[in-house]
Structures are given as structure tokens and as C-alpha cells.
Amino acid sequence: MTRKVHYNPTYSGRKLGNIIVSYSPKSSCPDSCSLKTGGCYAWDLYYMRIMGEKIETGKQKIKGKIKEFKLRGLAEALRNRRHDCKIVRHRVAGDIVGDVKNTVQDCKIIEREGLINIGYTHAWRERSSEALKKYFRASCQNMDEVEEARANGWSATVIFTESIGRGKQKIGDHTVVMCPIDDYKKSVTCNSCRLCRVDSKTKDIVVGFKLHGNGAKKNKHKVQ
Numbered sequence: 001m002t003r004k005v006h007y008n009p010t011y012s013g014r015k016l017g018n019i020i021v022s023y024s025p026k027s028s029c030p031d032s033c034s035l036k037t038g039g040c041y042a043w044d045l046y047y048m049r050i051m052g053e054k055i056e057t058g059k060q061k062i063k064g065k066i067k068e069f070k071l072r073g074l075a076e077a078l079r080n081r082r083h084d085c086k087i088v089r090h091r092v093a094g095d096i097v098g099d100v101k102n103t104v105q106d107c108k109i110i111e112r113e114g115l116i117n118i119g120y121t122h123a124w125r126e127r128s129s130e131a132l133k134k135y136f137r138a139s140c141q142n143m144d145e146v147e148e149a150r151a152n153g154w155s156a157t158v159i160f161t162e163s164i165g166r167g168k169q170k171i172g173d174h175t176v177v178m179c180p181i182d183d184y185k186k187s188v189t190c191n192s193c194r195l196c197r198v199d200s201k202t203k204d205i206v207v208g209f210k211l212h213g214n215g216a217k218k219n220k221h222k223v224q
Helices: 046-057 074-079 100-112 127-132 143-151 217-222
Strands: 006-008 020-023 059-062 065-068 087-093 116-121 136-140 156-160 168-171 174-178 206-210
Touching (some): 006 046, 006 074, 046 059, 046 087, 074 100, 100 127, 116 127, 136 143, 143 156, 143 174
Parallel strands (some): 136 156
Antiparallel strands (some): 168 174
């Protein structure tokens, strides 16, 4: 069975920086993510939806003709990465449902290359996902979910409908740091920040993101 994951050796967007990124189709997202049905920052973008369809079907339309879409693997992306690439951002669109074992193997290869794994999953409640705790953060939609994820050994991120202020905040028993790229630092990229990595210095920090993307307004009711 063909694995439905596509790697790019670089990313052209300002936010992430020149890093390796991977994508999976919408079918890889768990139904437990309330943004799957609309409002996801990724699937509300036309080019992301087209990318997801290419990966899902293995086909693409070029000049009106249907042709094969060849998936790019991690090895090729590593060979062609930029010299200043520090991280690999897993699943810019999509998630890890049905692909945990292979994703863990990818993370180990990336680690051996001296690069940092950055990933988030809405499937953190699934027992099969536990093998990714070392590399991925639980993607939470409110502080109650953060409590649950942290109690189960996950590092976490959380979505806020409004900015809670810049930098470090204390919410209950948790230290929350708002993403500096989302919040105010235009010169920072994921490649230079690396706050979302999971290691001894960062694992207990909850990284906060403002609800963003084309569907942000209509989905405020889905997060707290």
C-alpha cells in the first residue's frame, strides 16, 4: 500500500522559513478535530486542498490532462534541503492517522541527520499515537484539553480565539508562551524559533496560537 505522505525540501512561506515540510491528505486527520469539517487554516487554503487531493489520488491535472503525481519521500527531501535548514515540519496539512509507525521512523532518521522534528497531532488521544510523544505535540483546542493531554504525557499546543498577550503567560498550573511569529515578531521563523520542539527545555511549555486562517471567524465557537 502506497504511503500517502509527500515531502518538500523547502518551503516558500515567510512563517516557516526554508525548511523541509511534509503533507498528507485530509483523510489522515482524525474526526475528533472539530476544524476538519471547516475552518482549518490548511484545508481552507485552495492550494493545500489541491495538494491533499494529489496525494490522496496520486494524480494531478496539467494543461487539462490527468497525469501521475509522484510522491516525494524523506530521503530525497533531505538530500535537497537548504544548508540553513534546522527543522522538519511534519504535516503542514494533514495528520498522522494510519501512519504513526512510519512517521516515528522518519523522526528517527531526521534526528540522526541532526535536524529537529516539529509536529502537532489532533490524534493524541489515540493509543497508537503515543509513540510520537517524543517528537510531536498534542494539538489542543482549549485549556481543558491541555490538562488532559499533559496528564497523559504529551507536550501541548493550544488555540486561542483572541491574543492573551505577548510572550509568557501563566494560566492555571501551565506556562503558556504565545507563538512569537503569530503574535508580534515578524523577523522570526519556525526555523529560527524552534520553541515547538519537544526536549527537556521545552516539553513543559504550552505553545499558544491565535486561531488563524480563512475560517478563523466562523470557527470561534469551536474553541474556547
